[in-house]
Amino acid sequence: MYSVEEVRENYKRFPDAKIEKIARNESKGLRKEILTVLKDEIIRRQLNRSLISWVDSETQSFTGLERQSLIRKIQNQRCVKCSEKRKLYGFETHTVKSFLIGMSTSRNEQILCKPCGKQEKLNAIVMTFFAGWWSAKGFLLTPFTIFKDVINFLFIEKISDRILNGFVDDVTGSFRRYGTDDNVIYRLIKWKNKSDDN
Structure with a gap:
């Protein structure tokens, strides 16, 4: 399992399209600390802010x-x-x-x-x-x-x-x-x- 810092460095090297793909298609399976890294990367790159709302809605599961x-x-x-x-x-x-x-x-x-x-x-x-x-x-x-x-x-x-x-x-x-x-x-x-x- 990659550490948060390793993931952060990898995300910095990814092109914008890859970050958008991760946000839209893979965010549901990410650990909470990795979700924070993903959102930070979206903000840092000034990508569409709706991606953050998308990630939040995909990862806020129904419980109880x-x-x-x-x-x-x-x-x-x-x-x-x-x-x-x-x-x-x-x-x-x-x-x-x-x-x-x-x-x-x-x-x-x-x-x-x-x-x-x-x-x-x-x-x-x-x-x-x-x-x-x-x-x-x-x-x-x-x-x-x-x-x-x-x-x-x-x-x-x-x-x-x-x-x-x-x-x-x-x-x-x-x-x-x-x-x-x-x-x-x-x-x-x-x-x-x-x-x-x-």
């Missing part, structure tokens, strides 16, 4: 009652798939698709109501069942994947908690910048579900 309240608000949104107002859960699906010479696997997370989430899981299991066996690796991985997704039906609450907490962590900056009203939450859930579909 604030996090619990936000997760309840997320759970009380309309389902982005069926538009029904039901409690939302985080669902995880896995698919295996095999070809004679290759195989692809995918893992998706979506935030949906229970009926839509279960349907997505069943669709993934059916897809894997019919498309997963057609290569040597697929032949080995398909039964494991199907078994895992079937067993996960027993742990919907636990998996949902992990996915919802991960979602809050991933979009903390967006919540800090745009608020946590229903429209913002709905759009961010929709964005998450689409980005995990790809």
Whole structure:
């Protein structure tokens, strides 16, 4: 691990574009003392001051009652798939698709109501069942994947908690910048579900 002074010297050598990239894309994972170095470098170079606001919003995580309240608000949104107002859960699906010479696997997370989430899981299991066996690796991985997704039906609450907490962590900056009203939450859930579909 680099010392604060080593990081400070490295940041001084970086071009402006690299500092901006670190502020926008990597600040969430930096230690607090390194964040101070990054902000100092932005000020020293007279870069756009909005970068400091960006860094602050990305790194000010939700904790305690604030996090619990936000997760309840997320759970009380309309389902982005069926538009029904039901409690939302985080669902995880896995698919295996095999070809004679290759195989692809995918893992998706979506935030949906229970009926839509279960349907997505069943669709993934059916897809894997019919498309997963057609290569040597697929032949080995398909039964494991199907078994895992079937067993996960027993742990919907636990998996949902992990996915919802991960979602809050991933979009903390967006919540800090745009608020946590229903429209913002709905759009961010929709964005998450689409980005995990790809």
